[in-house]
């Protein structure tokens with residue numbers, strides 16, 4: 603699918619967030635009530651996909667700094683690392699697509715956008731982490747190559763070196 607009908611931009615007060623409905627009450631409430639506060643407190647950046655024609659918010663995601671303890675990397679990856687306690691990461695904390703726009707490749711496009719932002723030259727980031735809210739979300743991330751953390755199957759990561767495959 604071409605994502606040209608959508609623009610991915612930082613979320614701001616001007617965007618019409620009322621009516622956004624992904625079907626996940628927790629994520630919809632987060633977006634309506636807490637995303638703005640998290641941005642103000644520098645706890646997360648939030649980006650939205652805008653339908654350029656309808657001007658609706660079609661999806662959103664949040665991105666923050668994070669780290670992955672070495673003990674949560676699968677052994678074959680951990681053994682290639684120096685003996686640090688943790689490796690640097692970004693965290694795709696929340697991702698949701700409005701029901702009207704699901705199944706059109708937008709979730710995948712937002713993951714790719716978050717990976718690109720994570721891979722900027724100004725900071726070293728080994729992988730992007732995601733917190734899957736349930737088994738269905740975990741399956742979505744596994745479909746895109748994310749690897750479950752050892753001992754934390756709902757937390758998954760994608761090494762940034764795989765970026766070119768998406």
Ligand SMILES: CC(C)(COP(=O)(O)OP(=O)(O)OC[C@H]1O[C@@H](n2cnc3c(N)ncnc32)[C@H](O)[C@@H]1OP(=O)(O)O)[C@@H](O)C(=O)NCCC(=O)NCCS
Pocket residue numbers: 624625626629696697698699700703704705706707708709710711733734735736738739741742743745
């Ligand atoms: C999960 C969600 C983000 C997916 O977004 P979407 O735009 O509908 O998904 P896409 O159209 O980008 O799907 C891209 C690919 O993922 C696959 N996919 C979608 N949902 C999947 C699932 N639950 N399990 C496995 N694969 C899945 C699609 O089949 C498609 O595969 P293909 O490219 O090989 O054809 C969206 O449905 C959503 O917001 N759901 C409610 C909130 C939620 O569960 N968020 C998850 C983060 S915790």
